Amino acid sequence: MSQIMTVRGPLPADALGFTLTHEHTFLNLAAFPTSATLSGLDAVIDPVRHMQIMIDELMIFKQLGGVSLVDLTARNMGGDIEATRRLSEATGINIIAGCGWYREAFMDEFLNFRPTDELAEELIYEIEHGFGNTGIRPGIIGEIGTNLLHLSAKEERCLRAMAKAQRRTGLALTTHLPQGGVGLELLDVVQEHGVPGDRVIIGHADIYMDVAYHVALAKRGAYLSFDNIGAHYDVPRQEPALIEHIFQLIQRGYVERILLSHDSCWRSRLVHWGGPGYVYISRTFLPLLRARGVSDEAIHIMTVENPKRVLAY
Ligand SMILES: [Zn+2]
Numbered sequence: 001m002s003q004i005m006t007v008r009g010p011l012p013a014d015a016l017g018f019t020l021t022h023e024h025t026f027l028n029l030a031a032f033p034t035s036a037t038l039s040g041l042d043a044v045i046d047p048v049r050h051m052q053i054m055i056d057e058l059m060i061f062k063q064l065g066g067v068s069l070v071d072l073t074a075r076n077m078g079g080d081i082e083a084t085r086r087l088s089e090a091t092g093i094n095i096i097a098g099c100g101w102y103r104e105a106f107m108d109e110f111l112n113f114r115p116t117d118e119l120a121e122e123l124i125y126e127i128e129h130g131f132g133n134t135g136i137r138p139g140i141i142g143e144i145g146t147n148l149l150h151l152s153a154k155e156e157r158c159l160r161a162m163a164k165a166q167r168r169t170g171l172a173l174t175t176h177l178p179q180g181g182v183g184l185e186l187l188d189v190v191q192e193h194g195v196p197g198d199r200v201i202i203g204h205a206d207i208y209m210d211v212a213y214h215v216a217l218a219k220r221g222a223y224l225s226f227d228n229i230g231a232h233y234d235v236p237r238q239e240p241a242l243i244e245h246i247f248q249l250i251q252r253g254y255v256e257r258i259l260l261s262h263d264s265c266w267r268s269r270l271v272h273w274g275g276p277g278y279v280y281i282s283r284t285f286l287p288l289l290r291a292r293g294v295s296d297e298a299i300h301i302m303t304v305e306n307p308k309r310v311l312a313y
Pocket residue numbers: 022023024072143263265
């Protein structure tokens with residue numbers, strides 16, 4: 001039976017339901033001093049002070065039909081996996097946790113002094129036995145990637161370790177990519193290790209809406225994660241282009257490669273602080289897709305069937 005690993009244990013794949021595939025819950029991006037992308041307290045969602053706020057955020061998602069979400073708070077992003085499990089228990093929302101290394105600014109110096117295979121073994125142990133001594137197991141590898149237009153040396157090596165962990169465990173591998181065609185380079189690296197294209201999710205696809213690039217990735221089986229939906233809520237004129245882009249990919253036959261999410265990672269993205277929360281897609285974006293001519297069946301595939309197919313192992 002195919003299953004999905006959540007922070008509360010294994011879940012039958014058919015119970016996954018409507019799923020957001022690239023989000024965060026508790027995190028502290030200000031915790032890691034070499035990160036260049038800080039915006040102070042906006043980047044801190046604290047498991048003690050903000051637990052009730054986060055419960056409320058997920059309950060609104062649930063009321064609108066939400067069932068599951070993927071929390072990609074990787075190492076050194078200030079997550080708290082036990083608090084995330086409490087959040088899941090309090091709301092009934094299934095949470096699938098990511099694991100591994102994120103990107104250069106969040107990677108420790110000592111990584112350079114350890115062989116790739118040792119990093120892979122450490123990650124495989126974590127996937128099979130859980131984070132630390134919590135017993136809470138990850139259900140996806142990543143988000144791993146770069147903010148450059150190429151992979152840095154450390155990023156490439158962590159990616160290779162994570163590709164090896166993918167081969168051993170079967171979990172999907174999900175990524176963080178900026179503008180430019182870095183997704184193809186990343187796919188080349190993981191495929192050298194035998195990772196099938198359809199076990200890879202290309203993250204932040206909406207940051208670089210190039211149809212030819214996305215078709216090239218999809219032809220190799222990769223999933224395209226449009227996961228900053230609602231993040232440009234203060235610049236609404238970008239949204240018609242995104243809707244048209246997704247519509248065009250569906251027209252070309254790639255509906256089974258598309259994932260939708262918000263990448264909620266700042267206080268200002270939560271409903272409590274006036275942002276889109278975990279509900280902008282349900283409330284606003286899906287109606288806009290329907291108005292453009294995207295069928296209910298296609299929406300079901302993107303929000304239920306694709307997450308289930310990629311997360312099951
Ligand atoms: Zn993210």
